[in-house]
Amino acid sequence: MDAVAVNLAAVESLAIAAGQAILAVRDGGISICLKADASPVTEADQQAEALILEGLAALAPTVPVVAEEATAAGDVPTEIDGQFFLVDPLDGTREFVEGRADFTVNIALIEEGVPVLGVVYAPARGVLYSGSAGEAFLATIGPDGAVADRRAITVRARPSQIAAVASRSHRTPETDTYLARYEVADCVSVGSSLKFCVVAAGEADLYPRLGRTMEWDTAAGDAVLRAAGGSTTTLDGRPLVYGKRHQAGDCDFANPHFVAFGGAPA
Structure with missing residues (x-):
C-alpha cells in the first residue's frame, strides 16, 4: 500500500x-x-x-x-x-x-x-x-x-561544554554514568517528551535515556528532533527504530536504551 x-x-x-x-x-x-x-x-x-x-x-x-x-x-x-x-x-x-x-x-x-x-x-x-x-x-x-x-x-552545534537534559521522574545511575563521558556544564530535569523538544529547539545538546520507555513515549518528540536536524540512536550508534514487535526478552513496542543528540560538535 x-x-x-x-x-x-x-x-x-x-x-x-x-x-x-x-x-x-x-x-x-x-x-x-x-x-x-x-x-x-x-x-x-x-x-x-x-x-x-x-x-x-x-x-x-x-x-x-x-x-x-x-x-x-x-x-x-x-x-x-x-x-x-x-x-x-x-x-x-x-x-x-x-x-x-x-x-x-x-x-x-x-x-x-x-x-x-x-x-x-x-x-x-x-x-x-x-x-x-x-x-x-x-x-x-x-x-x-x-x-x-x-x-x-533547529538544533545547535554541540559546544565543548554541553547542556544535557534528563528525566525528572526516571533518572537512573546508568544515566549519570553515561553523562560522565562529557563535559556537562548544565543538566536540566524535564518531564515527558519535552526532553526531545528542548534539544530540538537548541536549548540543550544531549538527552540520554538509560531506562524503560515505550515507543509511544518517544516517537513524537523524536520526530520533532529529527526534523530539527538532530538524531536518536541506540547505545551502539544505530538509529532508534519503531514498530518493534516479537522482541526476544521484551514486549512489543518497548524501546532499548537510547541517546538523543542535537547538532554535531562545533
Missing part, C-alpha cells in the same frame, strides 16, 4: 483539542486508576485518546494506530508494516496527577520504522512542538487553543 500523505496542521489541531480536553478534566478534579502494570491512568488519558483516535480515523482512515491505552486494553492493529501512527494521549501522567506542567499529548506518524511527523503539545505550558519533512516548529497556544505565535526551530 502506498504511503498516505498526512497534513501536519491537521495533526496539530487534534493534539490541541486533546490537550484542551485534558485541562478540562484537570480543572474538574482528577480520578486515578491503576493499569495492569501499576502505572496510573486517568479520565484525561482516556478522553484524550478517544478524541485523537476519532480524529485520525477521519484524517487517515487506512493508516493503523498504536495508542497507549488501547494497547493496554489489548486492542492492537494486527498489521503495522509500512505506515502507522503512535499515540500517547497523556505522556507524563505522574506529572499531571502531581499538578506539574510537564505533561504532553504525543502524536507521531511512522514510515518504515522512522518517525517522519510528530506533534508534542504541552497544554499546561501553552506550547506546541511539531515537525515533518526536515522542518520543525515551536508554537505558543492561547487559552482558547488558538496558535498565537509560531517559529522555526
